[in-house]
Amino acid sequence: MSDGLTDDRPAVRVSAPVCRVEDLPDGASRGFDPLGEGRDTMFIVRRGDALHGWRNHCPHYDNARMAWRKDEFLSGDKSHIVCGAHGALFEIDTGLCVIGPCLGDHLTPVPLAVRGGEVFLPVPYRPGLRPRAGRGQR
Numbered sequence: 600m601s602d603g604l605t606d607d608r609p610a611v612r613v614s615a616p617v618c619r620v621e622d623l624p625d626g627a628s629r630g631f632d633p634l635g636e637g638r639d640t641m642f643i644v645r646r647g648d649a650l651h652g653w654r655n656h657c658p659h660y661d662n663a664r665m666a667w668r669k670d671e672f673l674s675g676d677k678s679h680i681v682c683g684a685h686g687a688l689f690e691i692d693t694g695l696c697v698i699g700p701c702l703g704d705h706l707t708p709v710p711l712a713v714r715g716g717e718v719f720l721p722v723p724y725r726p727g728l729r730p731r732a733g734r735g736q737r
């Protein structure tokens with residue numbers, strides 16, 4: 600039974616790479632839809648050689664998606680991840696909210712593995728969270 604904030608659908612092993620490292624310029628963010636759900640359920644931020652994967656839902660409110668525009672997950676100065684709904688700022692490497700209504704909460708990490716220049720999801724991936732019943736999809 601789902602409480603609306605969790606999801607009972609099973610995790611799925613994703614064998615195909617989500618992208619190539621070279622597809623992610625240093626300092627960029629990009630959303631991905633590993634299960635073909637029709638929306639970006641995760642995103643990756645590249646900083647130098649480091650890749651940081653996060654689920655695309657904000658801990659503040661009802662599984663809100665975060666990008667204010669396709670692939671725009673970062674603040675203007677690219678120093679933080681930003682939620683486009685209410686402007687919460689999160690550390691890129693830890694997912695900690697440092698400014699905003701969910702101060703102290705964390706984004707949900709997505710483990711990544713790089714092999715041969717390709718980025719993989721090394722652990723089974725859960726379908727994207729859906730809004731609670733009675734709320735519109737955002």
Ligand code: FES
Nearest residue numbers: 657659682685687
């Ligand atoms: S939904 Fe993200 S800050 Fe409110």
